Amino acid sequence: MSYVYEADGGDGHGVCGVTDAFDTAERHLVAALRTMPHGASGSIRLAVLDSTMLPYPSYRYSPVIARAWYDAPTNPPRAAADMR
Numbered sequence: 377m378s379y380v381y382e383a384d385g386g387d388g389h390g391v392c393g394v395t396d397a398f399d400t401a402e403r404h405l406v407a408a409l410r411t412m413p414h415g416a417s418g419s420i421r422l423a424v425l426d427s428t429m430l431p432y433p434s435y436r437y438s439p440v441i442a443r444a445w446y447d448a449p450t451n452p453p454r455a456a457a458d459m460r
Contacts, residue, residue: 378425380437383408383418383444394423402442409446417445 379401382392391408395401398420405418422438 378423378435379420380423380435381405381408381418381420383412383416385412385416387413391418398442402444405444409444412446414446417443419443 378394378396379398380392380394381401381404382390383405384390389412391404391411393401393404395404401420405420409416409418419440420442421440423435425433426436427433
């Protein structure tokens with residue numbers, strides 16, 4: 377099982393990644409949001425490799441398990457609905 381994090385700056389720029397630990401995904405998501413403009417948001421989802429999809433295995437993604445957003449440059453990113 378992997379954790380996929382995605383951050384969207386709302387200005388056409390974003391950051392995404394995959395890791396095997398929720399805490400790592402959370403840390404990378406918050407770091408990405410700190411570099412983005414006011415209103416940036418992001419999420420974390422679970423991903424599982426589906427090897428039955430032949431000849432090209434693909435990932436299956438869960439619904440969002442955590443959300444974060446950046447309200448203002450003076451405030452740290454905030455997380456909501458952390459449902460680990």
